[in-house]
Amino acid sequence: MEGLIAIVVGVLFACGIFLMLQKSFLRLILGLCLMSHGANLLLFTMGGLVRGAIPVGTGGGVANCTDPLVQALILTAIVISFGVTALLLVVAYRTHQEHNTDDLDELKELKG
Amino acid sequence: VQAIFLPILIPLLTAIILVLLRGNIRLQRTLSALSTLATYGLSIFLLLVVRGDGIQVYQQGNWAPPFGICLVADLFSCIMVGIAMTIAVAALFYSFWSIDEERERFYFYPLFQLQLMGVNGCFLTGDIFNLFVFFEVMLIASYALIALGGERKQLEATVKYMSINLVSSTLMVSTVGLLYRFVGTLNMADIAQRISQCPDQGMITPLAIMFLIIFGTKAALFGLWFWMPGTYTVIPAGISAYFGSILTKVGVYGIFRVFTLIFNYDTDYTHMVILALAGLTMLGGVLGAAAQNNFRTILTYHISSQVGYMIMGLGIGLSTSTPAAVAGVAGGIFYIVHHILVKSSLFLSGGVAERLTERQDIREMGGLASHCPVAAILFLIAALSLAGFPPLSGFCAKLLLIKAGLEAGGYLNYIIVAICLIVSLLTLYSMSKIWGAAYWGEPVKIAQVSYRGMLPPITFLVIQCILMGVYPEYFVNLCFEASEQLMAPQIYINAVLGGG
Numbered sequence: 001m002e003g004l005i006a007i008v009v010g011v012l013f014a015c016g017i018f019l020m021l022q023k024s025f026l027r028l029i030l031g032l033c034l035m036s037h038g039a040n041l042l043l044f045t046m047g048g049l050v051r052g053a054i055p056v057g058t059g060g061g062v063a064n065c066t067d068p069l070v071q072a073l074i075l076t077a078i079v080i081s082f083g084v085t086a087l088l089l090v091v092a093y094r095t096h097q098e099h100n101t102d103d104l105d106e107l108k109e110l111k112g
Numbered sequence: 113v114q115a116i117f118l119p120i121l122i123p124l125l126t127a128i129i130l131v132l133l134r135g136n137i138r139l140q141r142t143l144s145a146l147s148t149l150a151t152y153g154l155s156i157f158l159l160l161v162v163r164g165d166g167i168q169v170y171q172q173g174n175w176a177p178p179f180g181i182c183l184v185a186d187l188f189s190c191i192m193v194g195i196a197m198t199i200a201v202a203a204l205f206y207s208f209w210s211i212d213e214e215r216e217r218f219y220f221y222p223l224f225q226l227q228l229m230g231v232n233g234c235f236l237t238g239d240i241f242n243l244f245v246f247f248e249v250m251l252i253a254s255y256a257l258i259a260l261g262g263e264r265k266q267l268e269a270t271v272k273y274m275s276i277n278l279v280s281s282t283l284m285v286s287t288v289g290l291l292y293r294f295v296g297t298l299n300m301a302d303i304a305q306r307i308s309q310c311p312d313q314g315m316i317t318p319l320a321i322m323f324l325i326i327f328g329t330k331a332a333l334f335g336l337w338f339w340m341p342g343t344y345t346v347i348p349a350g351i352s353a354y355f356g357s358i359l360t361k362v363g364v365y366g367i368f369r370v371f372t373l374i375f376n377y378d379t380d381y382t383h384m385v386i387l388a389l390a391g392l393t394m395l396g397g398v399l400g401a402a403a404q405n406n407f408r409t410i411l412t413y414h415i416s417s418q419v420g421y422m423i424m425g426l427g428i429g430l431s432t433s434t435p436a437a438v439a440g441v442a443g444g445i446f447y448i449v450h451h452i453l454v455k456s457s458l459f460l461s462g463g464v465a466e467r468l469t470e471r472q473d474i475r476e477m478g479g480l481a482s483h484c485p486v487a488a489i490l491f492l493i494a495a496l497s498l499a500g501f502p503p504l505s506g507f508c509a510k511l512l513l514i515k516a517g518l519e520a521g522g523y524l525n526y527i528i529v530a531i532c533l534i535v536s537l538l539t540l541y542s543m544s545k546i547w548g549a550a551y552w553g554e555p556v557k558i559a560q561v562s563y564r565g566m567l568p569p570i571t572f573l574v575i576q577c578i579l580m581g582v583y584p585e586y587f588v589n590l591c592f593e594a595s596e597q598l599m600a601p602q603i604y605i606n607a608v609l610g611g612g
Contacts, residue, residue, distance in 0.1 A: 042285075
């Protein structure tokens, strides 16, 4: 199972980087999103993929539990990347308003 | 002491209050000045306490050591918080005079406070994931501060800056995840204790290099700096002084912390990489600066070049186990403090020059020395200090590094010392280029603006830089103590986890 997830993480990262290398601003943002999903999935896998009990309140002992820490970490990482992506979309929108282009190369020329 | 969390809490509370006071700019200014000064005083107090009583630890929510998130103040953290707050004070008071009202109304002061909170948090946290979180707090505030104003060139710079930092944040999450799988803990002291007993030792060097790349991106090391020059020239001078001197140093802090605490054994490979990067960064940065004509772009390339010196101190420290190791790291720390003071005062001087001439290109400036001699002298002192003239702080900083490099021996260290000397000379070249073009030469038309209020913050920084050069004993001793703590990680581990 972990091998499969590892491949999925790899594919997500690869797609993310491919999208980031495109000229379009929107694709850059989508690429960043895919990469952060890849990172979150990686974090999830690092806690060990086991079917286990809830760690709090069941009294089942440590051995049968899934690791709650990585899930807390992912939650934090998701919230952060959500906020940043929202901000990036606003910047993209503003840039489009100002320059009337979505092309990063053209934007570079406009800098002057 | 409990006061460790105050440098994080005060800016946060101030930011919240300031958001509520949106309409009242005068009150916003007073409040943010008061809170920044209070945090500044507190950081000095913290430094003195830690120097007297050793490393201070604050366990949040009273969780037992490896489980909760703890804040740790050792001497290095305290020096960093202290110097960051010094610059914050100067940058804030400078901004009162230089920033436009539009920005003030759109949450400039709250964002600045959030920025301080993130930076102080990075320096004080003892948990590697928490370090990531504070990095993000700092970065999100900086995204907003760069985009604030919404001028065309700013948007372009924001896009670049955000993308590169998002990539490195994603890498950081992944690396922290891998490290967690590897050692099963996130507390930095606990990681340091456990990492040598881990079954899979082959993973250590890749992880170390990944951390080097992540922090290197923020610190603008060789090959990872291309986002920086475009960014720091489009924001107001006051804030760019804070960005340029402090934000990159947070990356440097991360490199120092991780490599002295966690990846501090088996350093044959990593110290070579670090020294090579240091040399390339120094040379590349200074050559990049020589090719530029924009006042602040030149200064920005010099940030890179100077980061090379700091990393060089660490590289020397990792390359040997003799007393020269402590001397190398101490030189690195002294260099960080010196550089932060000098670089931010140069940025602020650049802001004055821009305001007077309404240009950024030094070829279109001229004769500023006759218009405002005080500003010119302040620039000159800082510029000479950057190049390493005695008796200013730069001379002492470079002397410490070169002495440590020669004592440590080995051909790599000799090469890096040679590069360091050549780069000093080239630094002098680009400083004299600015001086010759902007301060001497044919006077250009000067805008009728008031700039007097912008000079006291610069003077405040330049005086400290002279003090560091004329009475270096106090600072050198402080840096040696900090370095001894860093190079003996067991002290840090025992302070956090208890026992001994």
